[in-house]
Amino acid sequence: MRIDVITLFPELVEQVIEYGVVGRAAEQDLLELHCWNPRDYTRDRHRTVDDRPYGGGPGMLMKVQPLQDAIAAVRQHSAEARLVYLSPQGQLLNQQKLERQVALGSVIFLCGRYEGIDERLIQREVDEEWSLGDYVISGGELAAMVCIDAMTRLIPGALGHEASARQDSFSDGLLDCPHYTRPQEYLGDRVPGVLMNGNHREIETWREQQALGRTWQRRPDLLESIELDARQRALLDEYIAEFEKTRKR
Numbered sequence: 724m725r726i727d728v729i730t731l732f733p734e735l736v737e738q739v740i741e742y743g744v745v746g747r748a749a750e751q752d753l754l755e756l757h758c759w760n761p762r763d764y765t766r767d768r769h770r771t772v773d774d775r776p777y778g779g780g781p782g783m784l785m786k787v788q789p790l791q792d793a794i795a796a797v798r799q800h801s802a803e804a805r806l807v808y809l810s811p812q813g814q815l816l817n818q819q820k821l822e823r824q825v826a827l828g829s830v831i832f833l834c835g836r837y838e839g840i841d842e843r844l845i846q847r848e849v850d851e852e853w854s855l856g857d858y859v860i861s862g863g864e865l866a867a868m869v870c871i872d873a874m875t876r877l878i879p880g881a882l883g884h885e886a887s888a889r890q891d892s893f894s895d896g897l898l899d900c901p902h903y904t905r906p907q908e909y910l911g912d913r914v915p916g917v918l919m920n921g922n923h924r925e926i927e928t929w930r931e932q933q934a935l936g937r938t939w940q941r942r943p944d945l946l947e948s949i950e951l952d953a954r955q956r957a958l959l960d961e962y963i964a965e966f967e968k969t970r971k972r
C-alpha cells in the first residue's frame with residue numbers, strides 16, 4: 724500500500740516509519756510512504772508558503788499555488804488515489820472508515836497548517852475530509868500519522884500472528900476487557916479469580932462479558948452500531964442485572 728502526504732513538515736511525518744509496527748511494514752515494503760513539501764513548489768525567492776486571508780482578520784492560509792503544484796506532482800504518481808484532507812470540518816474518523824480506505828488502496832493525505840486552505844482548493848481536489856476529533860491542534864501532520872499507523876495495522880501481513888488475532892477481536896467494535904499482569908496482589912487488590920483458575924472457556928466468557936458491560940457503561944453509542952447475538956445479549960443482561968444489584972446496595 725502506498726501513502727502520499729502533502730505537508731510542510733515532511734521530517735515530522737516520516738518519523739512514523741521509524742518505529743514499531745509501521746517501521747517493520749515499511750521495511751518489508753508492505754507500506755510505501757512519500758512526503759511532498761509545498762515549499763519545494765514555490766516560485767519566489769523567499770519560498771513563501773503562506774498568504775493573507777481575504778476579508779482580513781488574524782492568521783494566514785496556505786498559499787494556493789505551491790499546494791496546487793504539489794498536488795499535481797503527487798497525482799503523477801498516484802493518479803487514482805483518494806485525496807483526504809485532514810481537518811476539523813471532516814467526518815469523525817473511526818475504524819470502519821479506515822478499513823474501507825485500506826480495502827480501496829492508496830491514499831493521499833493533505834495536512835493543513837496556519838488557518839487551513841482555500842475553500843476552492845478543497846472543492847476541486849479533495850475527495851474526503853476526515854477529522855480525528857474535536858480539539859484544536861497546530862496542523863494535520865499528527866492526524867496523518869495516526870491514520871498511517873491505524874491503516875498500516877490493517878494491511879495483510881503487517882501484524883505478527885498474535886497481534887493479528889488481537890486486532891480481529893478489536894474489530895468486533897466493543898471496548899476491551901480489563902487486563903491484569905503480575906503481581907497477583909497489588910496494594911491489597913487481587914486479580915479476578917476467574918483469570919487464575921485455568922478454565923479457558925470460562926475466561927473467554929468472562930472477558931466477553933466485561934467487554935460488553937464496559938461498552939454499555941462507558942460508550943453506549945458504540946453498542947448502537949453493533950448487532951449482538953443472543954448469547955452476547957444474555958451476557959450483557961447478566962452484567963446489567965449485577966450492576967443494578969450492587970448499585971442499590
Ligand code: 4FN
Pocket residue numbers: 809810811835836837838839840853854855856857858859860861862863866
Ligand atoms: N486543525 C476546531 C474549530 C476550529 C479550528 C480547529 C483547529 C490545523 C490548519 C486546521 C483539528 C482537529 C482534528 C485534522 C478546531 C484536524 C485538525 C483534526 C486541524 C491547522 C487548520 C487545524 C471545533 C474542532 C475545536 C487548526 C474545533 N483531524 N484548527 O484545530 O487540522 O485532522
